[in-house]
Amino acid sequence: MRLAAQVVDLTKFYDLGSVVVKALRGVSTDFPEGDFVAVMGSSGSGKSTLLNLLGALDRPTSGQYFLGGRDVSTLDDDELSAMRNDMIGFIFQSFNLIAQYSVLENIEVPLLYRAGYPPIGRAEREWCLELANMVGLGDRTDHRPFQLSGGQQQRVSIARALVNDPQIILADEPTGNLDSTTEAEIMDILHKLNEDGRTIIMVTHEPSIARQTKRQITMKDGLIENETLIKQSIPTR
Amino acid sequence: MTHIIRIVRLALKSLLLHKLRSGLTMLGIVFGVFSVIAMLAIGEGASAQAQRQVLELGATNVIVRSVKPPTEVVQSSSGSRVLSYGLLRSDYKILTNTIPTITKAVPIREVDREIRHLKESMNARVVGCTADYLEMNHLTLSQGRFLTNSDQENLLNVAVIANEVANILFKFEDPVGKSIRIGSMYYTVVGVTKDRTASAAIGGSLSGQDYNKDVYVPIKTLQAREGDLDIKTQAGSNTAEQIELHQITLRVNDKDAVLSTAEAIRETLEQTHPRTKDYAVVVPLELLKQAEQIRMIFNVVLGSIAAISLVVGGIGIMNIMLATVTERTREIGVRRALGARQSDIVEQFLTETIVLAGSGGLIGVVFGLLTPVTFLGIQWFVQNFVMEGNTAGSDVGRMFFDLQPQIAFWSLPVAFGISVTIGILSGIYPAISAAKLDPIEALRHE
Numbered sequence: 001m002r003l004a005a006q007v008v009d010l011t012k013f014y015d016l017g018s019v020v021v022k023a024l025r026g027v028s029t030d031f032p033e034g035d036f037v038a039v040m041g042s043s044g045s046g047k048s049t050l051l052n053l054l055g056a057l058d059r060p061t062s063g064q065y066f067l068g069g070r071d072v073s074t075l076d077d078d079e080l081s082a083m084r085n086d087m088i089g090f091i092f093q094s095f096n097l098i099a100q101y102s103v104l105e106n107i108e109v110p111l112l113y114r115a116g117y118p119p120i121g122r123a124e125r126e127w128c129l130e131l132a133n134m135v136g137l138g139d140r141t142d143h144r145p146f147q148l149s150g151g152q153q154q155r156v157s158i159a160r161a162l163v164n165d166p167q168i169i170l171a172d173e174p175t176g177n178l179d180s181t182t183e184a185e186i187m188d189i190l191h192k193l194n195e196d197g198r199t200i201i202m203v204t205h206e207p208s209i210a211r212q213t214k215r216q217i218t219m220k221d222g223l224i225e226n227e228t229l230i231k232q233s234i235p236t237r
Numbered sequence: 238m239t240h241i242i243r244i245v246r247l248a249l250k251s252l253l254l255h256k257l258r259s260g261l262t263m264l265g266i267v268f269g270v271f272s273v274i275a276m277l278a279i280g281e282g283a284s285a286q287a288q289r290q291v292l293e294l295g296a297t298n299v300i301v302r303s304v305k306p307p308t309e310v311v312q313s314s315s316g317s318r319v320l321s322y323g324l325l326r327s328d329y330k331i332l333t334n335t336i337p338t339i340t341k342a343v344p345i346r347e348v349d350r351e352i353r354h355l356k357e358s359m360n361a362r363v364v365g366c367t368a369d370y371l372e373m374n375h376l377t378l379s380q381g382r383f384l385t386n387s388d389q390e391n392l393l394n395v396a397v398i399a400n401e402v403a404n405i406l407f408k409f410e411d412p413v414g415k416s417i418r419i420g421s422m423y424y425t426v427v428g429v430t431k432d433r434t435a436s437a438a439i440g441g442s443l444s445g446q447d448y449n450k451d452v453y454v455p456i457k458t459l460q461a462r463e464g465d466l467d468i469k470t471q472a473g474s475n476t477a478e479q480i481e482l483h484q485i486t487l488r489v490n491d492k493d494a495v496l497s498t499a500e501a502i503r504e505t506l507e508q509t510h511p512r513t514k515d516y517a518v519v520v521p522l523e524l525l526k527q528a529e530q531i532r533m534i535f536n537v538v539l540g541s542i543a544a545i546s547l548v549v550g551g552i553g554i555m556n557i558m559l560a561t562v563t564e565r566t567r568e569i570g571v572r573r574a575l576g577a578r579q580s581d582i583v584e585q586f587l588t589e590t591i592v593l594a595g596s597g598g599l600i601g602v603v604f605g606l607l608t609p610v611t612f613l614g615i616q617w618f619v620q621n622f623v624m625e626g627n628t629a630g631s632d633v634g635r636m637f638f639d640l641q642p643q644i645a646f647w648s649l650p651v652a653f654g655i656s657v658t659i660g661i662l663s664g665i666y667p668a669i670s671a672a673k674l675d676p677i678e679a680l681r682h683e
């Protein structure tokens with residue numbers, strides 16, 4: 001079993017002067033390739049903090065985080081950027097598309113920041129189109145975000161998350177802003193991605209969503225309170 | 238290269254999202270660049286005009302004019318009713334005989350007379366002068382000949398008339414050979430001069446000369462026929478002035494000798510006119526140097542005013558870019574999450590400001606190229622709504638209406654370069670503050 005990512009005794013403290021908020025107090029877990037994890041827990045338990053660290057948006061106060069064979073906690077800001085670009089796909093609760101860009105251009109954004117700025121050529125364009133087709137937006141590549149429904153915008157952001165073929169996909173309440181039908185559609189796409197072998201780590205409040213994953217991590221006060229394995233068969237590549 | 242094209246394209250996309258805002262922001266730079274170019278063009282035009290007029294006076298000439306002394310001085314020094322002052326024929330002789338660097342000299346006497354031909358009449362300036370007058374004042378003949386030395390010696394009643402005089406007095410005939418009456422005497426027209434643009438007005442001593450209503454006669458003839466007394470009727474009372482010469486125009490053999498010759502002329506005249514300074518020495522070469530200095534001052538002052546408007550434009554851009562960064566905090570967070578380095582964010586926002594300022598600069602340059610047309614519009618406006626008829630004819634009025642802005646072509650790339658520089662300067666702070674945002678905070682921004 002190969003690991004996509006691994007965290008070892010991760011802590012994150014926020015020093016607010018008068019108090020120190022201990023958002024994470026020592027979290028350790030492994031994420032095997034092909035894992036599909038739901039991170040649960042009450043508000044303020046540290047879910048988003050953990051996800052931000054996994055997304056290389058921030059460095060831990062202490063502990064280690066291994067991704068792609070490197071310890072992310074030791075990287076500088078530019079290296080973190082490169083890591084996010086290359087290894088991680090983000091799906092946000094509020095979609096976060098760039099307003100002035102079309103669907104296709106939004107999918108292309110991570111290509112703009114690749115190491116060495118290689119030109120975006122025909123092959124890249126076709127790959128973006130393929131992704132747009134995969135999320136069912138092949139006929140809307142010229143639309144701008146405001147012309148799309150919430151579900152459609154989230155599909156664009158899924159396509160965008162995939163464009164650099166990342167090691168892990170991180171989703172912070174990806175269906176939090178969607179109605180239940182759309183939610184099901186998005187979950188279908190995520191399932192399909194996972195079946196193809198992608199590692200997905202998702203924060204959610206909904207037990208019904210969490211039940212669809214392979215593993216649940218429940219956080220409490222900055223610690224993992226409990227891990228439940230739902231599906232035994234974690235596929236290995 | 239493809240990278241630059243790409244970031245410029247993306248910058249345009251962002252700017253076009255808010256067309257009105259981008260346009261208004263650009264206006265500051267447009268007007269700044271336009272005013273830099275326009276101000277310099279007007280300054281350049283004015284100095285070229287001054288230079289041209291001074292050069293028409295002749296760079297190797299020295300002009301000595303009679304000047305009416307202040308009245309208090311006159312009343313105390315002379316009890317007679319005839320006011321006698323100015324240059325003397327003896328001055329002319331002394332100057333030409335004692336200063337070797339003077340190659341040519343023209344004594345000039347000017348009187349205003351009514352001139353007639355048959356039924357046509359007009360008021361003209363009758364200029365008594367010698368043969369060299371033609372060349373030294375850059376006049377050319379359209380017909381006939383100019384005055385000659387033998388005209389002088391023989392005291393002939395001959396006259397050369399300016400083109401405008403010919404047009405008024407001789408509507409349908411050839412003036413050469415015909416008679417005109419000047420005052421009470423008849424003269425034969427022997428030549429006609431072509432139109433010439435008026436020369437500079439230089440201080441109080443030499444008013445701008447309009448050569449187009451002149452009649453030239455031999456100075457000796459004029460002296461013999463009219464004497465030195467000039468009686469003018471002004472506001473009901475008569476004044477009599479006795480002036481031998483109104484002006485002596487002297488030509489110096491070498492440009493390098495002009496200033497020293499002028500000094501010698503001043504010293505000589507100080508001795509021959511010990512009591513009152515009833516003359517003025519005008520040195521066009523000195524005026525040229527003054528004009529050069531005035532041009533410098535003009536350029537600095539006008540340039541500074543224009544630069545201020547450019548700075549204001551830059552502040553406008555900075556203001557908008559700071560607002561834009563705040564407004565697009567979330568976008569910045571998203572880009573950072575998707576892999577943008579801080580340098581990518583700096584590059585993005587800096588490119589946007591440079592594109593904004595640069596296109597403003599380009600439009601400003603185009604407007605600047607239209608300065609001559611714009612200035613024509615201003616002249617038209619002033620002529621129709623600001624100036625009365627007589628002020629328009631004054632020296633200042635003529636200077637204004639004759640002014641042709643000259644675009645200094647070096648100012649185009651300079652103004653554009655300044656606008657881009659201002660783009661960089663006003664964009665750098667907003668861009669860096671955008672890049673310094675914490676990605677997590679930025680993503681959480683509403």
Ligand SMILES: Nc1ncnc2c1ncn2[C@@H]1O[C@H](COP(=O)(O)OP(=O)(O)O)[C@@H](O)[C@H]1O
Nearest residue numbers: 014021022023042043044045046047048049050
């Ligand atoms: N930037 C920050 N500064 C200070 N405290 C923070 C910051 N981010 C998160 N926290 C605190 O850390 C704790 C965990 O927050 P978070 O990870 O967002 O919880 P969850 O996503 O599970 O609701 C909370 O008490 C929160 O107030």
Ligand SMILES: [Mg+2]
Nearest residue numbers: 044047048049
């Ligand atoms: Mg949260």
